[in-house]
Amino acid sequence: MQDGLKVLARLFGVLARITLYISGTCLILMTAVVAAQVFMRYVIGSSIVWSEPLAVQFMGWFILLGAAVGTREGYHLSFDVLLMFLPQGVVRFLHSVSDLVVGAFGAGMFWFGLELARRTWSSKMPTLGLPDGTNFLPLVLGGLLVVLFSGERLLRRAAGMQTARFGEDMVED
Amino acid sequence: MELYILFGTFVFLLLIGTPVAFCLGISSFATVLYMGLPPLVVFQRLNSGISVFALMAIPFFIYAGDLMVRGDIARRLVALAGALVGHLRGGLGQVNILASVMFGGISGSAAADASAVGGIMVPQMKAKGYAADYAVNITVTSSIIAIMLPPSHNMIIYSISAGGRLSIADLFTAGIIPGFMLAIALMIVAWFVARERGYPTEPFPGMRMIGALLVSAIPGLILIGIIFGGVRSGVFTASESSNIAVIYALLVTVFVYRSLPWKEFVAATLGAVRTTAMVLLVIGCAAAFGWLLAYFKVPTSIVAFMQTVSDNPILILLMINIALLLLGTFMDMAPLIVIVTPIFLPIAQAFGVDPVHFGVIMVLNLGIGLCTPPVGAVLFVGCAVGRIPIWEAVRTIWPFYFASLVVLLLVTYIPALSLWLPSLFK
Amino acid sequence: ACEVTLRSADTHPDGYPTIEAVKYMGELIQERTDGRICIEVFHSAQLGEERDTIEQTRFGVIDMTRVSMGPFNNLIEETKVVSLPYIFRSVAHMNTVMDGPIGEQILAAFEPHDLIGLAYYDAGARSFYNSQRPITSLADLKDMKVRVMQSDIFVDMMDALGASATPLPYGEVYSSIQTGVIDGAENNPPSFESSGHFEVAKYYTLDEHLIVPEALVMSKTSFDKLSAEDQEIVRQAAKESVPHMRALWAEREKASTEKVLAAGAEIITDIDKTPFIEAMVPVYEKHVTTDVLRDLVERIQATE
């Protein structure tokens, strides 16, 4: 089982890497948009009217994509106090329960994000002109990735492979 | 019943080790499903909670912090702090605190401070024989200094939550004296604990060495001047100053220190993405959680209860402080400020408390909340940096909590500590 | 005691005229339904900003919300007409129009979007204020940096008037005027006062470029759950809350005006609005693009 899973894990590793790079690019673009706004306002003396909503768009993307990768790499804050006193098997079971509900939440992000996007698509954002629904697209894609990465964690744990938790480094297979 | 589901699910998930952001999100999701409300609202709140332009200060300051760490600015500030106070009892602990004062003048985020200063100091402290819990305790509590000293995005969020009327420059200035008081209080505690545990001191490097280190840290110190001067004079809005911090950090590390190779730049960017995504997902999910609290009128009930208990301003402020401390242990800072400011501020003002003063009280109070379990973002960052479990840090952190609480009481009952400095700029 | 509690959202602080009006409406309803139906008002944006509470009301998460027309502009075509600069000659003109068939037509336009339009509230007239000079002509406004809300119409309006539109968060307006990053902003007299902007921008020109009513809307889902009789009680109570709201608003406007005058602000009324109105031709050309809107504009202008 581990061999097949390792191929899958490598694929997910590549997916996570790409997602993280897109996320980083969005952070850089957000910085550039706001820097351009500062430059225009203070050096040129006129304002870019759409810089603020555009920067907020980039923020949504890098947070939710970055957060999805966080479920895989285990860098979200978590709290392991109770688990110290429990036997290993129970801890593994509870961690799986945790991954399962995180995956369910990811499914909610995906499904209801889609619903939110659909229901708000007909109105347009002021000055930027994009449909309001685009605000929710990071939620949709981020949610989908949370589902995939949580599923991978469940499989990895079942196969006895490492699932990184807060404060640990992810070991790529 | 709804509230039991909300808090019950939250606590259960927290205990089984579910990431905090998801504890907040899933418990809100579960409650809404139970009530038969459209679950859309949870995800709408999550999305709106992170789509706020003012919040952009958080990623920018964290990014600037990461660039400064990767590109040597932070290390030089820490080196300067080391030369200045390393020879005191508990040497590297004192350095850690002073470094937070310096770094806090650049960064507005306690989490950024804990990861930046902690990232440099904790490994050094461990190598020199300090216990990991001592290093983490200091790293965590001294990070509150970063949100008291300008720039502080929590002060910005408070100003906006108070209706946008309060001057951000005044709030920034008001935090300075309390920030330094906190630094001194923590240094005293660090001194006592170090003496008890018999920790070493560093040799005094001499004035020439201090001079050399000062020169090498100048670009970092200039950044403090740019940020504070820019906002104080009002030339830059607070959100713009955080962006300038990123650009400046980039320019200094690339052109002055020439210490930021492409690989390090990528690492800094991805590091900032990881930290920010983690912190802001907590804020987004807490916005959903906070929405449900407001929907159930929880904050309003707390206030109604408090008003029935007393009409003495000293007691009211004490009760507000206790309520904030309790709320602060369970929730994150930014959404709490957004939720409770419109409720607590009018009460405080009715008892004659200046809104700027109240902002300082609230930010310091909730800053302490960042260091307390179960929801303490900075505590988690500190433990991650120090690679120890949270309970190990919490077992010995009490003297540092005590020092912070003493400062909180002084700040609460002596308004001049907050209001004197801003009054000089009028 | 209440069988049904209607949750109503507002972004204004407690005590604001719109909030008092909805509370008053709640008292009327409670009285007329023998306490079966109550209203609970969530003030100070506790449940979210306007854009969020509109969505929540559409989804049936909350029951009612008081909102500006601006956020509807890109969703419901008819609402755009009231956001046009200088469309109303005065607040009295606006009230006449909105109390009549045109107002009814716009309220009805909410229904396909899962919202029931209940009533219009008054938000006064928005005018320019700045730190530089009294504005009495277009020349005075030329190249001034004026903060506006994020809205296409408002940005286009500033362009057409020759000023430089500067979108800024509301909270940063005060210090930005103080330090000269911008020259001024625009708002109604109570906000000019409560924001403290009069302390840094003393010239307030009553050009009344925007007279945009606010709306109280109800979720269609919640509305449909009520019996026909209760629906009528809700509609009627909403209508009756309007004069109450207008009286509170007038009081507030008067108090604000007195306060800013006492603080040394200058209110400029001596202004010929004709060139300002003429400058709006390209704005109307760009935004009044459909027969529905053209018809509404004509009928509003024809209303005495």
Ligand code: NA
């Ligand atoms: Na700071």
Ligand code: NA
């Ligand atoms: Na520190």
